[in-house]
Amino acid sequence: MSASKSSNPGLVVPVDVVAFCVSAADARDTAGTNSFAGATVDYRLQTNSTIAAYLGTNISRGLDTSPLNALEAGVHIHWALPDALTNAAVDEQTTTIDFPAVPNRWLVTRVVVDGATPSLTSWVVESDALSASSPSAPLFPTVALAPGTDDQDYAYVGRSTPLASYQPSVLLNGPRTFMTATGAELSVVANGTPIFASYYPESRTAFGFVDPLDDISGTASLMYVVTGWFDHTANDPATTGNNLQDTYQWQTEGDAAYTLYSGMVQDVAWDPDRDYVLSQPNQGAIAAEAAMGNTPIEAISAYFRGLDKPDVQFFEQILCAFQEGLLPRFTEQGPGVLARLAEALHNNGFQKIDAGQIYSIVAEVGDTEEEATDLPVPIAIALNQLNQAARTLEEAATAVESFQWAMFADWYRYFQASDNTDQIFNHAADLYTAWTDTDPANSPKVRYDQAQAALTRQVDALTTLLADTPLILKPVPAPRYWRPTDPAVLLASQELQFPARHGSDGLLACRATDQLVSTVTVGSAQINGSDFALACALPAAKLPYAPDCAALLMEACLLNTRIAAHRSGQNEAVLTADLQALLDGRQQASWTIAAGQAPSPVELTWWGPQNPWLPLFLSWSVDFEPLQPTENTDGLTPYPAELFTAHYQVDPATGSFVRYTPGVIDPGALSFNQSWAGYSILSPTTADNLAAAIADYVQGTPDPTLQQILGQLNQTLPLVQPLSGFTSGLLMQQQIPQLQIAVPSDADFSSTTLTGYAQEVVGPSYHVGPQFNWPYNPLRAGWLKLSLEAVDTFGQRRRLDLSTTMAESMTAQGPDGPLADVAYVAPRLAQPGRLLFEWISAGAGGLMEMNDHPAMSPVCGWLLPNHLEGGFFLYDGAGRPLGSLQLNGDQSRVIWQSAPGNDATIDQDVDQALADVNPTFRALAVALAAATPAWFRRFSQAVDKVHGGISPEMLATNAGLPILIGRPVAVAQCALKLDMRGRTALDQRWTCLGDDGWTDTDGGFQAVQYPVLLGDADDLDDGLIGFFGPSVDGYDFSTFFTDGASSEDQSGVVQPQQTTLLLQPSPTFDPKPQPMDERTTSVLLLIDPRAPVHATTGILPTESLQIPPDVAAAAVSQLEMSFLVAPILRPASLQIVPPENSVVGRLTLPIPREPGYAVSFLEQDKDENGPRWTTISDIGDPPGGAVWDYTPQTLTEGWLRLNPILLSFDLLNGDGKALVAGGATQSLTLRVTNRKPVPVTFQPGRIVTENQPLASGSIFYLHFGVLVDQADVTAMALTASGWTFQAVHDDIYGNYWAATPTAAVELTPGQFFDVAITNLKAVSTAVQAKVYADYYGVDGVSDGVFPDLVTISKPGS
Secondary structure (H helix, E strand, O other): OOOOOOOOOEEEEEEEEEEEEOOOOHHHHOHHHOOOOOOOOOOOHHHOOOOOOOOOOHEOOOOOOOOOOOHHHHHHEEHHHHHHHOOOOOOOOOEEEEOOOOOOEEEEEEEEOOOOOEEEEOOOOOOEEEEEEOOOOOOOEEEEEOOOOOOEEEEEEEEEEEEEHHHOOOOOOOOHHHHHHOOOOOOOOOOOOOOOOOOHHHHOOOEEEEEEOOOOOOEEEEEEEEEEEEEOOOOHHHHHHHHHHHHHEEOOOOOOOOOOEEEEEEEEOOOOOOOOOOOOOOOEEEEEEEEEEHHHHHHHHHHHHHHHHOOOOHOOOHHHHHHHHHHHHOOOOOHHHHHHHHHHHHOEEEEEEEOEEEEEEEEEEEEEEEEOOOHHHHHHHHHHHHHHHHHHHHHHHHHHHHHHHHHHHHHHHHHHHOOOHHHHHHHHHHHHHHOOOOOOOOOHHHHHHHHHHHHOOOOHHHHHHHHOOOEEEEEEOOEEEEEEEEEEEEEEEOOOOOOOOOOOOOOOOEEEHHHOOOOEEOOOOOEHHHHHHHHHHHOOOOOHHHHOOOOOOHHHHOHHHHHHHHHHHHOOHHHHHHHHHHHHOOOOOOOOEEEEOOOOHHEEEEEOOOOOEEEEEEEEEEEEEEOOOEOOEEEEOOOOHHHHHEEEEOOOOOOOEEEOOOOOOOOOHHHOOEEEEEEEEEOHHHHHHHHHHHHHHHHOOHHHHHHHHHHHHOOOOOEEEEEEOOHHHHHEEEOOOOOOOOOOOHHHHHHHHHHHHHHHOOOOEEOOEOOOOOOOOOOOEEEEEEEEEEEOOOEEEEEEEEEEEOOHEEEEEEEOOOEEEEEEEEEEEEOEEEEEEOOOOOOOOOEOOOOOOOOOOOOOEEEEEEEOOOOOEEEEOOOEEEEEEEOOOOOOOOEEEEEOHHHHHHOHHHHOOOOOOOOOOOHHHHHHHOOOOOHHHHHHHHHHHHHHHHOOOOOOOOOOOOOOOOEEEEEEEEEEEEEEEOOOOOOOOOHEEEEEOOOOOOOOOHOOOOEEEEEEOOOOOOOOEEEEOOEEEEEEOOOEEOOOOOOOOOOOOEEOOOOOEEEEOOOOOOOOOOOOOOOOEEEEEOOOOOOOOOEOOOOOEEEEEEEEEEHHHHOOOOOOEEEEEEEEEOOOOOOOOOOOOOOOOOOEOOOOOOOEEEEEEEEEEEEEOEEEEEEEEOOOOOOOOOOOOOOOOOEEEEEEEEOOEEEEEEEOOOOOEEEEOOOOOEEEEEEEOOOOOOOOOEOOOOOOOOOOOOOOOOOEEOOOHHHHHHHHHOOOOEEEEOOEEEEEEEEEOEEEEEEEEEEEEEEOOOEEEEEEEEEEOOOOOOOOEEEEEHHHHHEEEOOEEEEEEEEEOOOOO
16 A cells, blocks of 8 residues: 655655644633634535525625634644645636645644653644534534535535544545535635635644644643645646746756655644733734825835835835836936826726727738738728727627626525515516517627627628738737726734745745755764654555655654754754754754755744734725715715716826815715725735845945835835725625525525526626625725724734825825825726727728727828918828918918819819818818918917927927928827726615615716816827817817917817816616717817827826827828918019020029928919919029019919928939930939838829829829920930830920829839930030929829939030
């Protein structure tokens, strides 16, 4: 019956063992262990005579209730499992949490030390043993059994048996009773709570042991040695194939065949007449420094602000930023640093909640995937439609969850109600009827199924479109919902030091079983393990690893300081101190390990001089005063719509982002008559992380303040923990273990029927329980007071007397200043929600753009301030010029001028000229044209004022615009929606139940209006200039909201107020289908494309939108502008090519020289076909003499057009130089290059002369100016594959060449094509000449000109 062994030794993994002594008096007195906290679950009570259903509330017990099993007299032993066995693996696909199996067999040995001689008694603890009845008093802890495994729905877990009478059927791999009965292996959460293994009252028979000491009379010095192993070898980490050091952080020098888990506690001073609990110092209240914040990081930052820098502004925020890893983003100088810091810290006060998925289209770039841009229109439309379907599915899924919660609450309530059960049954039956209905208008399940099918169809449709492209459809997380973090409390006291036995293993020093200590030298005395061999002998027939267990017992005897003192004659206290130094790796003089390797300090602990105090939990009680309760003595009191706006203002300058209107309520005088209670697991993680971050930082950057904080952390490490469950409690949801939805087999018909309804709608179980007696507060807003107790591993409870510092965001202001014991709870939504702040596509029916990079551009058009003439140039979304608006000469009206050069819109009014552009931009242009001069002037001034205050981080589009005009302003639509996860949570209090039935209500929550502030005037990196709000049929263009308005303006152009944009939660609790755009607010934004626009509610994280740089650059780079030039004198004829030796006919003007821009003159003319535009690109400099030297002349007006050089037409010789040979006939190359950052396309068309309208397609013209005599222009030849060239003539331009492609020609950024020019004869009478290329109708660029300067060499040079 011995265990099979391999050639490899086993690995001994240290465990921390502690002992807790209880005398008979301690166990008997009500102030003794009867005052301790007990187990938190009791599965014996899954059903009872009063509540005949499996309700989680039946089994749950609070830490503040009397213990189920008060600790009896004796020595209680508890061991802490290695950290690696307490951490769960999370499946990234399913988010399933899987805890590893833990050792389920333990040998517990008591060693009575009498002088130099030990006396040993052993027991075997079977941690996973299950019993139908408690093997002994007191009652053992219980676990729930899987449904249908037994007639009894629970079992008692664990069993200890004296080794002498222990008789295993097999040594290893016996029947797996626990796995079969519960459905899972024994783990640290085997009873359904996260504290099972760490909390002795919960697991005292599984990972603990009580020695009643019935066989010992009088006092004794005791040592307990604990060794564990896996009975089922497949669960042993050594057999999994994983590297133990890499996977478990267990230091090992080689492979191990098996693992053992061992630890000991010595020097336990047992005295049956001693009070170990009663009147002991470690039973009294603890004085502690405390700090409260909205997050653990905020709490610890507030603590050090109060401790070190109470008067230093922004200290708390900067320390928060340091801990969040945000500081590097804010140490560099830049616009809006403090505003962005405040925003980041505010956003960190919320936790992410999954919101399903949407879809993105990506392209593979090397080894990475990048979101695809510039999608073909059909694909972009299909992507937006797919994402709309994905959102519809998410809304349907969360509506199902809300419906299931309502059904589960009804089922729960039915069994807890004392009357009106028929009304509850009827309400649940109505829910079931709706669920099983086939009409989607009634059934959320049918709506979900239909939404799932619709999504599948959309995925298939888009996949088909992508089939022959390099693009890939990829699911990505949808914008998350957000829930406020529970408030956190920091505690600092020498009596609240977190036990190192949890979470401090790091790389745990382990030993092979052949490295155990077998000989020590103490002083001059050598002690051999063989001296204890007989006393430590163990039966191999009963224990699978008997030799190793015996060796561990002998090692324990060798390292027992009392035995060593008697055998060596050394002082025991000195030996204890020196052995501790040896284990810690410090110098000492008493001990030498002569054979073997010293154990980890984790493996050996000492008791005394009193019972240990090992704080594990924070038991909290909150007294709360809501801003407005949803119920009073008169009944339900729903929230009014103005609840928020009447009491609060959104203010990013405050720590909470929401400022309470002072003077309305005095928080110090409130009654605080609502209360919640719960417990949190104490944690040093926040303080540990801060200490590690500071230690790392100051190595390279010494900082006195941070070094001071590090010293304080090393002296007293604070514990920081959230008030877990507080926010859920506001919605009457209790975070306690839940059971299966079931009733006993003998339940009555109504109970069985209702349970069947619940099972069909909800499933076998639900994850959270309703608490019908708690107050209902869907808006988390008000003030709170806090009462705390610390609870330790053995259930000891100690009140905390606090001296509290409030974080700035939680500081409550009374009439006389801050209140010390009252915390301000800024308004937040208790239910997960999100602010949807999304672009609306400028095309394709205005679909929502849900991706980071919009599938289609959201830009409806562009406005470009005209500083020269006081008005705006207007452009469509792609940057093509449409026209301009400005005040007339006497400032009496707004005048419209269609874009010079566009023959199609000559003399049309703004409504006609913009008939085919984006309808929203057209409506804006029409409204601006119809505005009063005063309104138009204020609008222009406000745009300039705000624009001048924007200094964005992103400057990619801030280049190339002349000083004559302002920065481009994007006009784009966005949608705002306050979107809740599921239907708004309903009130579950008994008040909603009456003789007439159950009343569904959300306490008026869905009616409350919440402001949303667009832009941030204090943030130089915010791009909002202003906006127009919605109207019934579009937008209200009568009022422009902008921070650039004067505060005196009362109408027209005004500053936005808190109530300008108000949102209400959506969807409402109405179970009927609700349109996707329900309660969605559309806003028309005017923005600087270089910077994001922020949307701030205060109750949720701040959201932002930005025109993608590539979209902005593509449009901004081609914005041209035209300036009226009037009056001017010009030749009577605009013939470009004048008669021989005459300057008559050439236009001469002083023109601006703007790098990157080409200048041409446009004049409106008229012929037999009507009005048309004439473009003159060859503009000469004014002559030295008077301008009237030439005749005849005429007085006229026209427009100077500045177009960005996006297409270049370079005339090159064979060496690639802009050089031609004067007087010679030669061959040259015309290189046409795309200088835009995005593709441009020449479309096929028909060749016409330049003075004729272009019907369709693209065309460019080449004017050779003085480079080639007019008579020689037609003699040359131009050729290029895929192009048609033709020499043409008209009265204005003379002889020149025209070109159009035979099929579409796309030029990617930087790409070019060459045109071969042969038989070109250059003049010999000039040194330089300009060749002009005029282009029209090219997709991706506006019409323009390109002047190419060519040098002419002298003949023979």
